[in-house]
Amino acid sequence: MDEMFTDGSILYSKRTFQRGFEEFGRVGPTGKIVWKRNNYIYSSSVTENAIIAHTPGADYQNDTIMMIDKKTGKTKSNFLLKSVGVNNLENYTIDKQQIYISDKNKLIAVRYGGKKAWELTTHSELYKATKIPIGYQQPIIINDNMILTWITCGFSEMCSWIGDDSYQLIALSPKTGKVIWSVPERVVGDYVTLNQKNGQIILDSYDGTVAYRYSDGKKLWSYKPTKSSFSIGQDFGIEDPDGKIYLNVINENNGVYSTSRFISLNADGSVAWTTTFNAGAILNLRGFSQDKKILYFESNLPYSNKSKFYLVDRGTGKKLSKGKYDLEYPIKNGHVSIERTNSKNGFNRATIRTANGAKIGRIDYRENEEIHVGPDYRVYILSDKLTSFSPQTRQSP
16 A cells, blocks of 8 residues: 555555565556556655656666656656666655665765756765765655755774764755755664654664754754663654654563663653553554543564553553553544454454544454555555455444
8 A cells, every 4th residue: 555545546566575566556446447567666655746666677777766657657757777876776765856865975866857966975085995884874854945864884893983073964955965954963773753843853873862953953952861771762653743752762681672661751852751661572652542641552572473552641651451442543634443352253443533533434354454544534454455445334244
């Protein structure tokens, strides 16, 4: 499921057992295929009007970036990677106008028609002499006037040759590639949180969790727990409606990794609460209740395909007894509540509600099926086939 539309049509892609997809297309509101293509593609992303697809060539440099019309399936433009000086496409980001490609120690912006917009290079002499895997992280889109990237170094002993001052967090103009601001920062991991409400960029660094103001790069706050742990980082399971940050603290015991506690930070970096867990597994945030009072944590038990849910008061961090539903999570146009109705037969029941809580309908589905809710409240059940249901009740057999 790549995209769902208000008229009940969808974009889909069929994954292979290996890397990539073997078929992609569009299905109309009645289930009839509008168009499909059998190009083998490594990956694809969707813009407002097009699909951007990375297709293989005879070698990496002959891979192609195609821009495909979402309505017709026809190719609007394409270009070879070698035509813009890219050796191997691994990491990239897209926006409405262009694709941003991180390749070795370069960051290249290319218009979808194949015209290079700009190119940045970092540590040219060092890379030329040593081939240390230092380069740009694939950018994050802040808004139409700013993208965010940072200098990073791949897994290599040679990265120890690079001083901390070589690592920078950088805001760029997407049109020109010019630096808007840059600050010394060694980012850990591949993700950051954008708190649009408060204009903050929150990231995990070697010095803890740090927040910057994305308008000018001013450092707003930093937090590092005093109690030691194997690892600590942001949990990206939910986007908190008030801009709170949730840190997942993981410990190791005889080779078993498990969440020991979660720390909730307010938007100003102060600690809202800390909650300890003894689940014997890594927990992740999965959703929050429609009234925003309850958080839902899920643990996947080691050597088991079963999961367990934990309920926590979002305001205080207090663990709660199990409520009516096992899980709730927000969707763009409302909320979904899920309960297990018949664990023996492996069925779940999902209740679909609008943003103001009005019930649309409910549907039963098996635990090995995926559920997706469209903007018109159609429900799509995905297993070995794709089935669409109108907003009404479907009962289990």
